[in-house]
């Protein structure tokens with residue numbers, strides 16, 4: 507059984523080493539390595555070194571989904587995705603490059619102070635980015651995005667990047683642009699509000715809000731949300747528009763979106779996939795998008811480079827995996843495969 511409650515004194519806990527277990531092919535030496543044999547576990551951000559590689563963090567949180575009237579269970583997700591990732595093959599070292607994969611542990615979520623947990627996640631993300639690592643965060647509900655983005659914003663403020671041009675690319679059946687009240691009472695922030703929070707934050711900072719939401723289900727988002735998306739200039743495409751016969755056009759549009767920004771934050775809500783592919787989520791998609799379409803659209807994100815030749819993609823997260831509704835761990839395997847794909851791109 508994995509841990510589901512925060513330690514008494516802090517929202518942070520290192521990952522249990524026994525989560526990272528898998529097959530060992532000793533006969534193949536270095537060429538037979540898997541993630542569980544390559545991961546470096548740390549229990550303090552002081553242990554993060556400069557340019558270590560890819561830093562994995564968990565945001566173990568049910569509170570956003572609970573507040574959004576959804577089905578809870580995502581708190582268990584980070585450790586279960588780690589278990590599914592543990593046995594996957596390691597392909598990241600070569601003659602000129604040794605890549606480090608650091609598991610920095612979980613930020614747990616207090617059910618009384620979601621904002622404090624998001625801030626704790628943000629602070630850890632900022633530290634990892636300041637030390638020139640790429641960051642991969644495993645949720646939790648989509649309230650993870652408010653923590654991830656704040657960390658990214660703090661990083662640019664600390665490193666004195668003036669008005670960074672950040673592109674946020676969200677694969678999701680939902681906009682997650684819901685309205686919230688500033689008193690936090692009438693309409694609290696939740697898993698349904700993060701991109702509205704980010705839009706307001708960008709406005710306050712005088713930064714552009716470049717948000718692409720791919721896979722939106724018109725049946726699952728009200729007119730109010732479409733209107734707000736239009737007002738905010740969101741680049742959105744619906745689930746049916748991501749079918750294979752539309753992909754060439756989608757890739758062209760997404761490439762134009764990417765060309766217009768300098769840094770990319772990728773966020774994938776597992777409920778973008780059809781329920782038959784991803785049953786383990788709070789809000790399963792009747793239609794959804796297939797893996798091949800998402801995979802094709804990930805390529806321009808993975809390949810994007812800035813003028814200095816550096817990868818634009820510096821941070822990513824996965825949200826909404828809910829093991830309570832999974833079937834034979836198939837959604838966990840999907841989440842692990844996405845983590846594998848993303849971290850592979852980050853190592854290159």
Ligand SMILES: N=CN[C@@H](CCC(=O)O)C(=O)O
Pocket residue numbers: 574575576647648680681682684697698726788789
């Ligand atoms: N992050 C989740 N967002 C969805 C959930 C929809 C539902 O529970 O039906 C939303 O708020 O729109």
Ligand SMILES: [Mn+2]
Pocket residue numbers: 648678680681682697775825826
């Ligand atoms: Mn979402």
Ligand SMILES: [Mn+2]
Pocket residue numbers: 678679680775777778789826
């Ligand atoms: Mn969603």
